[in-house]
Amino acid sequence: MHNSELFFNNLPLFVPLMFLELGLLIAALISLYRRQTVRHGNRLIWTLAIVFIQPFGAIAYFIFGREVD
Amino acid sequence: MSAILTFWHKEWLAAWRNYHILILAVIFVIFGIEAPLMAKLMPDLMKLALGDQFSIKLPQSTSSDSWQQFYKNTSQIGIFLLALVFSGTVSQEVSSGTLVNLITKGLPRYAVIIAKYLAAVVQWVVAIGVSFIITWGYTAYYFPDDKSPHVWLAIWPVLLFGLFFVAVVLLGSTVVNSNYAGFLVAALVFASLALLNYVKAVKRWNPIALVTDNLDLVRGTEKITHILPACGVTVAAALVILGVTIWTFNQKRL
Numbered sequence: 512m513h514n515s516e517l518f519f520n521n522l523p524l525f526v527p528l529m530f531l532e533l534g535l536l537i538a539a540l541i542s543l544y545r546r547q548t549v550r551h552g553n554r555l556i557w558t559l560a561i562v563f564i565q566p567f568g569a570i571a572y573f574i575f576g577r578e579v580d
Numbered sequence: 581m582s583a584i585l586t587f588w589h590k591e592w593l594a595a596w597r598n599y600h601i602l603i604l605a606v607i608f609v610i611f612g613i614e615a616p617l618m619a620k621l622m623p624d625l626m627k628l629a630l631g632d633q634f635s636i637k638l639p640q641s642t643s644s645d646s647w648q649q650f651y652k653n654t655s656q657i658g659i660f661l662l663a664l665v666f667s668g669t670v671s672q673e674v675s676s677g678t679l680v681n682l683i684t685k686g687l688p689r690y691a692v693i694i695a696k697y698l699a700a701v702v703q704w705v706v707a708i709g710v711s712f713i714i715t716w717g718y719t720a721y722y723f724p725d726d727k728s729p730h731v732w733l734a735i736w737p738v739l740l741f742g743l744f745f746v747a748v749v750l751l752g753s754t755v756v757n758s759n760y761a762g763f764l765v766a767a768l769v770f771a772s773l774a775l776l777n778y779v780k781a782v783k784r785w786n787p788i789a790l791v792t793d794n795l796d797l798v799r800g801t802e803k804i805t806h807i808l809p810a811c812g813v814t815v816a817a818a819l820v821i822l823g824v825t826i827w828t829f830n831q832k833r834l
Contacts, residue, residue: 514628517624517628521617521620521621524613524617524620525617527613528614528617531609532610535606538599566607566610570607573602573603574665579598579672
């Protein structure tokens with residue numbers, strides 16, 4: 512049993528998860544780069560969090576990091 | 581009534597613009613998919629972790645494992661994420677002064693609280709309802725067994741708990757002028773109720789039963805009548821807390 516086998520046996524579960532996380536990642540990055548400032552930290556830190564800590568980095572950005580207009 | 585409706589529309593617009601609806605939709609759909617996925621992967625993951633030298637026979641996952649994962653996600657992360665999203669709902673508007681104009685123009689103060697409460701409760705019900713239906717669909721497809729006979733019964737207490745929990749968040753957000761106060765107060769109340777659960781005499785009356793007994797309800801090892809007293813306390817407490825919130829907001833300087 513290999514990892515890839517696990518993945519391909521469960522496609523109906525993995526595919527929607529991947530689309531959701533990708534969508535959230537894109538939405539968070541668009542929101543981040545449309546604004547000049549963030550509330551905590553800086554844009555580089557938030558970019559890294561959004562890209563590498565999925566999906567909670569993006570959620571944390573929307574709740575704590577996004578500058579309210 | 582029309583005042584509540586006006587503010588209710590404004591609340592939904594704000595929830596959309598603040599990405600709250602997006603966050604809740606994505607996270608609760610993920611939770612809905614993750615529960616059956618974890619149940620399905622568990623035997624394989626165990627095999628990968630243990631390697632081939634162990635030839636013990638691992639038990640196959642059942643629908644009950646999927647529901648266990650679902651209620652764990654919902655009661656340990658889901659409801660707190662909802663609390664976090666609603667956390668600044670009153671305090672943020674007070675600190676930025678956006679309510680002053682509306683209230684001096686004649687919007688009754690109670691309308692603000694009631695509209696916020698109703699909008700948050702609806703978001704709670706829809707978020708948890710959506711993730712429930714997704715888990716239900718996958719679980720019925722992947723684990724067509726008879727291990728969880730009362731699936732549709734067990735979700736109601738979680739939805740009902742929202743009436744109480746949202747009221748607590750709103751009270752916290754009204755009393756303390758900090759964006760995270762609503763969440764912290766709710767977490768504190770939740771922790772106190774969890775501690776209170778060690779007292780055997782109050783267990784049946786403790787609102788926390790509505791989010792901790794669900795798996796037993798699904799499996800049929802506990803009847804819904806067992807937690808009816810807790811349901812009653814939850815609804816009564818929700819009304820009292822909502823009343824106190826409106827009273828506090830009436831006294832507040834904007």
